[in-house]
Amino acid sequence: MSEQLQTPEDMSSEELEQIVTDFIARDGPGPGDLPADTFFALWARFEAERRAQVIELEQDIIAGKIVLSVAPTSPAQVAVEQNAIRLEDGRRIVLHLRRPRPQANSASP
Amino acid sequence: MKIHLPNNFTSAHRAMVLRFMQGKPVNDNQRATQLEAFDRLHRATAGSTTFADFYACVVEEPSADSFIAALLEASDPETAASTLRQKVTQRIPARLRQAGCDNPYQTPEFYLLAYCLYWWYAFTTGYTFEVVILRDLTDSGVKFLAHDLRKRQERQSPFDLVVMGFTGDLKTSTYFLHAVRSRGLPADFYITRLYRRFDKERLLVVFLKQPVWDAIDGEVLTTTLAALPDVLPAVAEIEHDGQTFIVVEYKEWKTRILKHQHRKGGEK
Numbered sequence: 001m002s003e004q005l006q007t008p009e010d011m012s013s014e015e016l017e018q019i020v021t022d023f024i025a026r027d028g029p030g031p032g033d034l035p036a037d038t039f040f041a042l043w044a045r046f047e048a049e050r051r052a053q054v055i056e057l058e059q060d061i062i063a064g065k066i067v068l069s070v071a072p073t074s075p076a077q078v079a080v081e082q083n084a085i086r087l088e089d090g091r092r093i094v095l096h097l098r099r100p101r102p103q104a105n106s107a108s109p
Numbered sequence: 110m111k112i113h114l115p116n117n118f119t120s121a122h123r124a125m126v127l128r129f130m131q132g133k134p135v136n137d138n139q140r141a142t143q144l145e146a147f148d149r150l151h152r153a154t155a156g157s158t159t160f161a162d163f164y165a166c167v168v169e170e171p172s173a174d175s176f177i178a179a180l181l182e183a184s185d186p187e188t189a190a191s192t193l194r195q196k197v198t199q200r201i202p203a204r205l206r207q208a209g210c211d212n213p214y215q216t217p218e219f220y221l222l223a224y225c226l227y228w229w230y231a232f233t234t235g236y237t238f239e240v241v242i243l244r245d246l247t248d249s250g251v252k253f254l255a256h257d258l259r260k261r262q263e264r265q266s267p268f269d270l271v272v273m274g275f276t277g278d279l280k281t282s283t284y285f286l287h288a289v290r291s292r293g294l295p296a297d298f299y300i301t302r303l304y305r306r307f308d309k310e311r312l313l314v315v316f317l318k319q320p321v322w323d324a325i326d327g328e329v330l331t332t333t334l335a336a337l338p339d340v341l342p343a344v345a346e347i348e349h350d351g352q353t354f355i356v357v358e359y360k361e362w363k364t365r366i367l368k369h370q371h372r373k374g375g376e377k
Contacts, residue, residue, distance in 0.1 A: 007123035032281035
């Protein structure tokens with residue numbers, strides 16, 4: 001296996017402990033700054049991936065009310081509570097069941 | 110403690126977790142996989158708890174308030190942060206053991222330890238950056254409203270500060286990208302820090318949505334995300350996936366804000 005594909009599973013417990021000891025001694029990964037070219041390239045890539053994501057919700061009707069949940073197949077996380085979906089900016093989308101209405105008269109314009 | 114990793118946590122993700130811990134350099138594709146790996150681990154479980162909840166309970170909650178209080182007291186937060194952070198970092202393996210993870214140096218438990226270390230560094234570098242910028246804005250005379258970093262509930266507010274009625278977020282560039290992946294960019298402006306590859310010089314930049322720029326506007330140069338590293342420090346406009354962002358150096362942004370606030374009599 002090439003070094004690039006080495007995983008923690010390939011290493012002994014002693015080796016992993018040494019890696020953690022070294023990580024702590026050098027104060028981890030640094031300040032979290034990226035090179036500008038990497039940053040902009042990954043931003044474009046992640047934004048495109050995020051916009052391509054589909055968030056799937058499932059709906060139950062319990063005691064006459066909508067109860068939403070995130071489908072287990074959905075890769076994206078979204079805050080769902082009862083019949084409400086919380087958006088990233090704090091606003092909520094709330095779904096209500098429409099009460100049955102009398103059938104429209106087919107002769108009406 | 111039984112660890113369960115998500116099905117979509119592949120050997121490529123595992124390799125990138127290891128490289129992060131080893132401090133080995135990564136190319137752009139590998140970095141994307143690395144960021145994805147630590148996001149996917151949110152949904153891994155340790156016993157009946159997700160990694161995200163485990164980290165919050167065992168690492169962040171017991172240490173966050175004292176870390177931030179000490180950071181706010183420090184005369185030089187960036188220098189102080191390293192020592193303050195390491196006091197906690199050194200105890201993380203022991204805390205995992207106390208919480209029932211008997212040997213964090215074997216797999217798959219190692220992933221829980223790596224996850225806790227990764228997000229503790231995210232937390233500490235992120236708030237260090239925030240404290241530095243908020244202090245600089247205060248010292249520069251910029252009027253703003255900010256959440257109280259000492260209070261956990263306020264730290265979890267969706268935005269870090271408000272300037273001229275616009276919401277803003279302060280993020281290191283790594284965690285800016287985590288936000289792009291998970292939440293998108295709901296704030297009106299973002300302040301982040303990059304560096305130029307050729308001379309390693311740090312760049313503080315502000316990304317503004319169009320309405321914020323309209324309030325303080327000037328000349329812009331239309332460009333693309335990919336071309337931006339060559340355009341900075343000029344003020345640039347990028348059209349990206351239906352959103353317009355203005356990119357401006359932090360000092361230039363501050364100068365424009367101060368001018369505007371001076372005209373408006375200190376509007377926050």
